[in-house]
Amino acid sequence: xxxxxxxxxxxxALPNIRTxxxxxxEHGTGLKAxxxxxxxxxxxxxxxxxxxxxxxxxRVLQSNGVLSVIHWRSDIPTPRGPSLDxxxxxxxxxxxxxxxGFLDIESVDLQPSCSxxxxxxxxx
Numbered sequence: 001x002x003x004x005x006x007x008x009x010x011x012x013a014l015p016n017i018r019t020x021x022x023x024x025x026e027h028g029t030g031l032k033a034x035x036x037x038x039x040x041x042x043x044x045x046x047x048x049x050x051x052x053x054x055x056x057x058x059r060v061l062q063s064n065g066v067l068s069v070i071h072w073r074s075d076i077p078t079p080r081g082p083s084l085d086x087x088x089x090x091x092x093x094x095x096x097x098x099x100x101g102f103l104d105i106e107s108v109d110l111q112p113s114c115s116x117x118x119x120x121x122x123x124x
Contacts, residue, residue: 002020003019005017024056025049025052025053028056029060031060032060034061034062035060036061036065037061037065037066038065038066038067039057039065039066039067040067040068040069041053041054041057041067041068042068042069042070042071044071045069045071045093046072046082046087046088050088050093051096051099054097054099054102055100058102061124062124063124064124065123065124066121066123066124067102067121067122067123067124068121069093069097069122070110070114070117070118071087071093071117071118072087072116073116073117074088074089075089078116079116081116090107090118090120093120097122101124102123103123103124104122104123105120105121105122106120107119107120108120108121
């Protein structure tokens with residue numbers, strides 16, 4: 001997938017797209033603090049240390065930057081995704097976001113196009 005995105009960026013002459021394969025859980029994002037306006041964490045907060053991942057997103061975001069969170073719902077069975085017992089609930093994610101320092105946390109209605117997920121938006 002990384003090679004595919006790199007090829008597409010080159011084909012369409014998109015110099016603002018940089019691809020990198022990285023274990024960000026182990027090594028962080030490699031980005032400088034306060035350099036990003038938007039970050040996305042999709043289907044990852046069931047990891048062992050979700051707060052550490054959110055702290056990294058907070059660190060790299062500019063003041064007033066936005067974090068988008070999407071995760072598998074834990075209240076219904078879904079055709080794929082992690083087991084229900086390790087999926088965080090929206091209120092857990094909201095509490096983690098508040099713990100890290102995010103503000104203006106809002107729920108995003110993903111229905112009906114994305115009925116197996118919930119979404120949150122938070123500002124740094």
